[in-house]
Amino acid sequence: MNPVSTASTAPASTTTSAGPRYPHLQAVIFDWAGTLVDHGSLAPTQIFVDAFATFGIALTLDEARGPMGLSKRDHIRTLLEDAGLQSQWQARFGRASTTGDIDAIYERFMPMQIAHVGRYSAPIPGAVEVLAALRGAGLRIGSCSGYPRQVMDVLLPQAMAAGIWADHVVAGDDLAAGGRPGPFMALGNVLALGLGDVRACVKVDDTTPGIEEGRRAGMWTVGLSLSGNETGLTLEQLQALPDAEVAAKRAAVTQRLMASGAHLVIDSVAQLPKALAEIDARMARGERP
Structure with a gap:
């Protein structure tokens, strides 16, 4: 069985x-x-992937799952502390990520999460x-x-x-x-x-x-x-x-x-x-x- x-x-x-x-x-x-x-x-995992993608950052589902359980803003902060994702960010934007970037991703994440959580x-x-x-x-x-x-x-x-x-x-x-x-x-x-x-x-x-x-x-x-x-x-x-x-x-x-x-x-x-x-x-x- x-x-x-x-x-x-x-x-x-x-x-x-x-x-x-x-x-x-x-x-x-x-x-x-x-x-x-x-x-x-x-629901939260896929939306993290989608939100980071809008900034040109490739995040896998497994990477998105890593800090799960944290509040969503802390989750984003923890993801950006990962060496691989930070390297992507610096290659794309020419600088390290900041607190303002965490806020920007969170603001992008929120309406996407609200729209899709019902699914x-x-x-x-x-x-x-x-x-x-x-x-x-x-x-x-x-x-x-x-x-x-x-x-x-x-x-x-x-x-x-x-x-x-x-x-x-x-x-x-x-x-x-x-x-x-x-x-x-x-x-x-x-x-x-x-x-x-x-x-x-x-x-x-x-x-x-x-x-x-x-x-x-x-x-x-x-x-x-x-x-x-x-x-x-x-x-x-x-x-x-x-x-x-x-x-x-x-x-x-x-x-x-x-x-x-x-x-x-x-x-x-x-x-x-x-x-x-x-x-x-x-x-x-x-x-x-």
Whole structure:
């Protein structure tokens, strides 16, 4: 059986005769692209490539994925710090890039991202059912994204229409303190939702900065190996791969996410209930993140 078939993405049940329970947990805080929607996290990646192309700079999809998880302006800044891209920039413009150039690319990027994010708003298989199950278990649902607020304002209504919504959303430019890999957006959810213990929160993310964010906030962290940026494939592309290639990608991404601090790594959000049950059991034994 293909390990990434649609049939395998149904969420694991956490229901007992007394109902679904995670007695030691209070909330789950999700990323968006590559975690709840947009399998493969394609929307931001392609737009970075397109935005740089308008300046005559050739950026590959793999290069664009490198800093994913950061706020989009920080993402652009980090890309321009790459020696190869900086060399391209200097060859084209006769000088090193400046803060003003970062602003110019960001201003070019933003309308392109706003125009196209809706194309990639489809829920990742299992996400709708998992969110419903977690709410049924009494958990609060927080979320944060590297997307700016203007982009989230386009994405959120479309995601909600498809059954994806959170009790609170922090966008990448909402907080003066900054974004990932700092803990600020995750902690913004803690404050907004009135959560009493960061150790009873789980951060779920498909990027290494997102996992670092959760760890710095003092939370449990669950990484996603196949649905998001680190693998970077649509569900159809992933399902078309031989099982051995899927296994190799899973292993490589798992190693990267664990190195960034993930407590657990699963294929996609569809497997989250089982991961939460494991975390809850570890807390019952006295473990803390």
